[in-house]
Amino acid sequence: MSDEPSTRDRLVQAATRLFRQRGYDGTGLTEILTEAGVPKGSLYHHFPDGKADLACAAADWTASEIIRVIDDSFRAAPDWRHGVTTFCYKMAKLFDILNSADACPIFGLLFEGPDHDRFRAQAEQSFDRIIAAAARYGQALGMPADTALDAAETFIIGFQGSWTLARTRRKSDVLRGLPARLYGPSS
């Protein structure tokens, strides 16, 4: 019943927020430490490899958050399109809350940084977790396994592109319009 998040969690969440806003290289350790209210020693205790470790933890945490939204969107969905639509609306709302300026939670977080291949591998794993989660709902809604995987990939690809365009325009409409783009005008 702790009301305070642990030091580790505060670090991960502060890092997530800041990486999303300014990117990996754009965010200083001091900034993260200040935001989390944690001294440097603690960081290197919980994350021996420092910034890189922290970034991977942040990516992992974000992927789980996204999957949580997927779950919330698809659990009660009568069909695939409804699930996608709910997800897009939820994310559009999040986009508006985030001041319409941040990078897409997972997608923007990775790639940069010195340890290129480690980050790439982490991103690949995060992507696959998310796609697999969506594909599971596709199957549950009656699709064959490979069709579901394909539909989930298309969905996530479209979402990623839409978020980027939404960001340049600072308008969340693009996200809400994704289902119509992918599946035609709503009947």
Added chain:
Amino acid sequence: MSDEPSTRDRLVQAATRLFRQRGYDGTGLTEILTEAGVPKGSLYHHFPDGKADLACAAADWTASEIIRVIDDSFRAAPDWRHGVTTFCYKMAKLFDILNSADACPIFGLLFEGPDHDRFRAQAEQSFDRIIAAAARYGQALGMPADTALDAAETFIIGFQGSWTLARTRRKSDVLRGLPARLYGPSS
């Protein structure tokens, strides 16, 4: 008939390449200068605002390159789908040449950096130029203006998402598969 690109051009192209690989904050000025073979003084002569100016020039240059590929893909295309397909194949080839590790030319370049809103505005303009170029071909192929704009947006959104996924997987297949995703299996 100069065979040597100008100092300015060498700076822009070196910056483009490096920003694409390591991002804005991840790339040091010294690195750009070394790669371009240009001393610091020249940079601040051609780009008084330094790194930020250079990044905007790089973005602009890249957008023009993309539009050139769009032109090459659509000029002789018998219909919209053919144009999109050719574009995707050309970009997949580029992706392979670039070692499958770089960010998508335009899309990854921007957003970070201190002068957030300036970069955002630059990205928006680049996006719009590219979408408008594609939409023009849509109209030329018989679509009404608003349909063409919508098709172009969907195309670019899909492309952006596909490049990202291709990057995490280090496989250009995703790019080549985009037309089938958007328009169904080829007949």
Added chain:
DNA sequence: TCATGATTAGACCAATCGGTCTAGTCTTTC
């Protein structure tokens, strides 16, 4: 030939970067 503005050249700067290290403070266990 000389003068002038454009351009190149790189030494130099304060600030910040990520990371290390030692000291101290909790918490747990016997």
Added chain:
DNA sequence: GAAAGACTAGACCGATTGGTCTAATCATGA
């Protein structure tokens, strides 16, 4: 209540950052 390990605290480090500034060199037109 004492010993031991988990954790916090922050001073400190060399390297690198983007940016400034002065001096030299180049091209050009009178």
